[in-house]
Amino acid sequence: MDPTVATPISESSNITDFVVTNRNGVKGLSEMGLKTLPKQYIQPVEERITVSNILPQESIPIIDMSNWDEAKVSESICDAAEKWGFFQIINHGVPIEVLENVKDATHRFFNLPAEEKRKFSKENSPSNSVRFGTSFSPEAEKALEWKDYLSMLLEALMKRINVKEIDETKKSLLMGSKRINLNYYPICPNPELTVGIGRHSDVSTLTILLQDDIGGLYVRGNNDSWVHVPPISGSLVINVGDALQIMSNGRYKSIEHRVVANGSKNRISVPIFVNPRPDDMIGPFPEVLAGGEKALYKQVLYSNYVRHFFKKAHDGKKTIEFAKI
Ligand SMILES: COc1cc(/C=C/C(=O)SCCNC(=O)CCNC(=O)[C@H](O)C(C)(C)COP(=O)(O)OP(=O)(O)OC[C@H]2O[C@@H](n3cnc4c(N)ncnc43)[C@H](O)[C@@H]2OP(=O)(O)O)ccc1O
Ligand SMILES: O=C(O)CCC(=O)C(=O)O
Ligand SMILES: [Fe+2]
Numbered sequence: 001m002d003p004t005v006a007t008p009i010s011e012s013s014n015i016t017d018f019v020v021t022n023r024n025g026v027k028g029l030s031e032m033g034l035k036t037l038p039k040q041y042i043q044p045v046e047e048r049i050t051v052s053n054i055l056p057q058e059s060i061p062i063i064d065m066s067n068w069d070e071a072k073v074s075e076s077i078c079d080a081a082e083k084w085g086f087f088q089i090i091n092h093g094v095p096i097e098v099l100e101n102v103k104d105a106t107h108r109f110f111n112l113p114a115e116e117k118r119k120f121s122k123e124n125s126p127s128n129s130v131r132f133g134t135s136f137s138p139e140a141e142k143a144l145e146w147k148d149y150l151s152m153l154l155e156a157l158m159k160r161i162n163v164k165e166i167d168e169t170k171k172s173l174l175m176g177s178k179r180i181n182l183n184y185y186p187i188c189p190n191p192e193l194t195v196g197i198g199r200h201s202d203v204s205t206l207t208i209l210l211q212d213d214i215g216g217l218y219v220r221g222n223n224d225s226w227v228h229v230p231p232i233s234g235s236l237v238i239n240v241g242d243a244l245q246i247m248s249n250g251r252y253k254s255i256e257h258r259v260v261a262n263g264s265k266n267r268i269s270v271p272i273f274v275n276p277r278p279d280d281m282i283g284p285f286p287e288v289l290a291g292g293e294k295a296l297y298k299q300v301l302y303s304n305y306v307r308h309f310f311k312k313a314h315d316g317k318k319t320i321e322f323a324k325i
Helices: 015-021 025-030 071-083 096-110 114-120 142-160 168-175 242-247 302-311 318-323
Strands: 062-064 086-090 177-180 183-185 197-200 206-211 217-220 226-228 236-240 257-259 267-275
Touching: 015 025, 025 114, 025 183, 062 071, 071 086, 071 142, 096 206, 096 267, 142 168, 168 242, 168 267, 242 302, 242 318, 302 318
Parallel strands: 062 086
Antiparallel strands: 086 236, 177 267, 183 267, 197 257, 206 236, 206 267, 217 226, 217 257
16 A cells, blocks of 8 residues: 555545554544544553542642752752652743744644645655654754753753763763654544553653643652643653663653543644663763662663664553663
8 A cells, every 4th residue: 555645534444544554643533523432542441541540639840940050959850850750840941932833833733734744754754853653743953952951950960960070971871862753632532541642751861841731641650640740831841761760770760651632622742852872872870880889770772772662562661671680
C-alpha cells in the first residue's frame, strides 16, 4: 500500500491502516465523528486511571523563578528533583507571547490537511530529525532560545551532587542534543477506556514541557496513585529524565507520568527533550561516587539506551533497567 495516497476509512482494511499506515493520524479518526472508541485504542483495565487512584489533595511543587540567583530557589529546585522529579516553574523569563506563539503554531500544524502533514512522515520527511507520526511530530528551532535558562537549572542541580563546574564534556553529556515534539490529543469518544500517552519516564536529562489550559497530565504519586499537574498560565513543567537519574546515581529521579484522553476538547503539549548526544557514554558522574557511594548504573551508549526505549511499548520505569548494574 502506498502510504502517501489518502485512503478513505471505509476503504481501509482497518483503523490501524487508516491512522498509522496512511498517516491520517488519530486526529483524522476523531474528525470522522466516531460514537465509540475503536477496539484498537481500548486499554486493559489496570492501565486506566480512575477517581480511586487520583490524589486530588497532592500537587507537585511550583517554583517562582523571579529571584533565581537566591540560594533558596536552587534549594527548591534540587528538593523538587529529589522528591518528585517533577515541578512547575513560573516567572521564568520566557515571554508569555513566545509560549502562546508555540501553542498557536502547534494548532496550525495539526490543522493542516492530512496530505500536508504526510510530507513529514518517516518515509517522506526531508530530514531524519523531523517526523510526523501518530502522537508526536516535527522539530522546530524556536525552542533552542531557551537553552541559557536551562543551563542555570542544571547548574543548581549539579551543585548538590558535587559537580562544581559544567565544562564542555559535562555540557555535552547533560545537554548535547535537544528534541522538540508537538503532541496532539484529539477529542476521544470514550476517554475513560484509553490513554493519551501511556505510563513512561522520559529518556532525557530534563524535559521542559509547555501544556495548554486543558489538563490531563498525571505524575506517579505513592502507592499506585496519580497526581494531576494542573495547567498554570505562563508556567513550564520541568521533569527529570532517565539520563539525569543515571548520571546522578539515582539522587534525582525520573518519574513515571501519563496523559489521559479528553472527551470534549483537543489538547496539545510541547515537550523539549534535553539529552546527551547519541554517541555519548553515560553513567554516574565520578564526583557523585567520590565519597565511596556504590555505582547503581553502568556506562551505556546513549543511542543504545534511546533505541531500547523506542523498541518497546510504554512500560513505566522499566527502560532504566537497561542501565542497572
Ligand atoms: C514518541 O512518543 C514519545 C516520545 C518520547 C521521547 C522522545 C524523545 O525524543 S526523547 C529524546 C531521545 N532522542 C533523541 O534525542 C534523538 C532522536 N533519535 C536519534 O538520534 C536516533 O534515533 C538514535 C537514538 C541515535 C538511534 O539512531 P539509529 O541507530 O540510526 O536508529 P533510528 O532508526 O534512528 O531509531 C531506532 C528506532 O527508534 C525510533 N525512534 C528514534 N527516535 C525517535 C523519536 N524521536 N520518535 C519516535 N521514534 C523514534 C526509530 O523510528 C526506530 O524505530 P523503527 O521502528 O523505525 O526501526 C516520550 C514519550 C513518548 O510517548
Ligand atoms: O502531554 C503531556 O502533558 C506530556 C507529554 C509527555 O509526557 C511526553 O511527550 O513525553
Ligand atoms: Fe513524557
